[in-house]
Amino acid sequence: MPKQDKQIQRKVEHLFLAEKYYTDESFADFDNVRLLHDALPELNYHNIDLSVDFLGFKASLPIYFNAITGGSKQSAQFNNELSKLAQEINVPVSSGSMGVYFRIPETADSFKTLRKNNPDGFVIANVSAKATPEMAQQAVDLVSASALQIHLNVTQELAMPEGDREFIWLKNIQDIIENISVPVIVKEVGFGMSQNTIQKLKNIGVMHIDISGFGGTDFAQIESARNHELDLTYLDQFSLSTVESLIETKPFQNDLDIFASGGIRTPMDVIKALKMGAKSVGMSGLVLHHLQKYSYEETRLFFESFIVQLKVIMANIGAQNIEQIKKAPIIYDESLINYAKQRQIS
Ligand code: FNR
Numbered sequence: 001m002p003k004q005d006k007q008i009q010r011k012v013e014h015l016f017l018a019e020k021y022y023t024d025e026s027f028a029d030f031d032n033v034r035l036l037h038d039a040l041p042e043l044n045y046h047n048i049d050l051s052v053d054f055l056g057f058k059a060s061l062p063i064y065f066n067a068i069t070g071g072s073k074q075s076a077q078f079n080n081e082l083s084k085l086a087q088e089i090n091v092p093v094s095s096g097s098m099g100v101y102f103r104i105p106e107t108a109d110s111f112k113t114l115r116k117n118n119p120d121g122f123v124i125a126n127v128s129a130k131a132t133p134e135m136a137q138q139a140v141d142l143v144s145a146s147a148l149q150i151h152l153n154v155t156q157e158l159a160m161p162e163g164d165r166e167f168i169w170l171k172n173i174q175d176i177i178e179n180i181s182v183p184v185i186v187k188e189v190g191f192g193m194s195q196n197t198i199q200k201l202k203n204i205g206v207m208h209i210d211i212s213g214f215g216g217t218d219f220a221q222i223e224s225a226r227n228h229e230l231d232l233t234y235l236d237q238f239s240l241s242t243v244e245s246l247i248e249t250k251p252f253q254n255d256l257d258i259f260a261s262g263g264i265r266t267p268m269d270v271i272k273a274l275k276m277g278a279k280s281v282g283m284s285g286l287v288l289h290h291l292q293k294y295s296y297e298e299t300r301l302f303f304e305s306f307i308v309q310l311k312v313i314m315a316n317i318g319a320q321n322i323e324q325i326k327k328a329p330i331i332y333d334e335s336l337i338n339y340a341k342q343r344q345i346s
Helices: 006-020 074-091 099-103 105-116 132-144 153-158 170-179 195-203 220-226 233-238 242-252 267-275 286-294 294-316 334-342
Strands: 032-033 052-054 056-060 063-065 123-128 147-152 184-188 206-212 256-262 282-285 330-332
Touching: 006 074, 006 099, 006 286, 032 056, 032 267, 052 063, 056 220, 063 074, 074 105, 074 170, 074 220, 074 294, 099 132, 105 132, 105 153, 105 267, 123 132, 132 147, 132 170, 153 220, 153 233, 153 256, 195 242, 220 233, 242 286, 242 334, 267 282, 286 294, 286 334, 330 334
Parallel strands: 063 282, 123 147, 147 184, 184 206, 206 256, 256 282
Antiparallel strands: 032 330, 052 056
C-alpha cells in the first residue's frame, strides 16, 4: 500500500485521534433517561434471549460493530481482529468507507479480511453518498456484503480542508438503492439525524436508517486536530445526541428500520436505545478503544461481560427477549421533555 498517499494517511490519523480523544464519558444523553425495574419480572434469567433479526440475519446480540476503517496497514490489522470478534459473538460488522479502494485497488485486502474471517456472518460495505451505483455495487461485491451503508458526513467534510464541498446527494442515494443487490442503510457519522432528514430519506425509498448521534466519536474534534489552520470543534453544537435523534425517529418507527449508534459505552446504553425504538445498536469508538488499548483476548472478555450485563438488565426490567424491552416503563429528564415539546414530538 502506498504509504505517502494522503487518503491512506488520513485513515491512520483517524484511528490514532479517535483513541486519543476516547473517553468513557458519553454525551449521548443516556444519563437523562431512566428505565424502571420490575419487582415481579416472571422470567428465568437462563432463558433470556438476546437475539435480533438484523435485516434477515439472526444476530446473537442486539449490537453491531459499526463502520471504522480500511485502506491502511493499521486498518487491515484492525479489521482482522474486529471481524474475528464479530464472528465469535455472531454480530454484524461494517467496513470503513471503501472510497480509497477505487483509487488504490491494492487496499482491497484490508477490506476483504472482514469477509474472510467471517464467511457466514453479516458483513456491511460502506461508501460515501457521492459514490456511483456501479462503485457501490463493486464495494458490495468486494466483501460479498450482506448490506451496504451509505454515510452522510457533512460536518466532517466541512471540517476537513481537503473535504467535499458539494452536498447534493439525495438523487444519487436513490439511484444506488434502486440499482443495488442488497439492503441499504443510510447512516450519519456521529452528528445525528432530525425528522426532516429522515423524511427526506423516506421520500426517496430509504428503509433502513442509522441515526448515529452525537455523544461518542466526534469528527469535528478529530478533523480540527488534523487541520492545523482552523479550529472547527464548535460545529458539534449543531449535532443531535443519540437520544435526541431517537426521539426524532418516533413518527417513523412503524415504517422504517431504525438503528442507533453514537456514544454507546455500556450495556445500559444499549438497552435504553432498544427501548427507544432501535432494532439494534452500533458501536465504533468503544470496540476500537478496546482493540487498540487491550489484547484481542481482553477485548473478547470485555464483550463476554457485556453480554452478561445485558441479561442482568433485562431480568431487572422484566424482558425475556428484545421485543419485551419495548414494554418497560421509561422516564425522561426535563431537558428531553422540553426537547420533544419544542420539536412537537409526543
Ligand atoms: C468512523 N465512522 C465512520 N463511519 C462511516 O460510515 N464510514 C467511515 O469510514 C467511518 N470511519 C470512522 C473511523 C473511526 C476511527 C471512527 C471511530 C468512526 C463513524 C462511526 O461509524 C460512527 O457513526 C461514529 O463513530 C459514532 O459512533 P461511536 O464511535 O460514538 O460509537
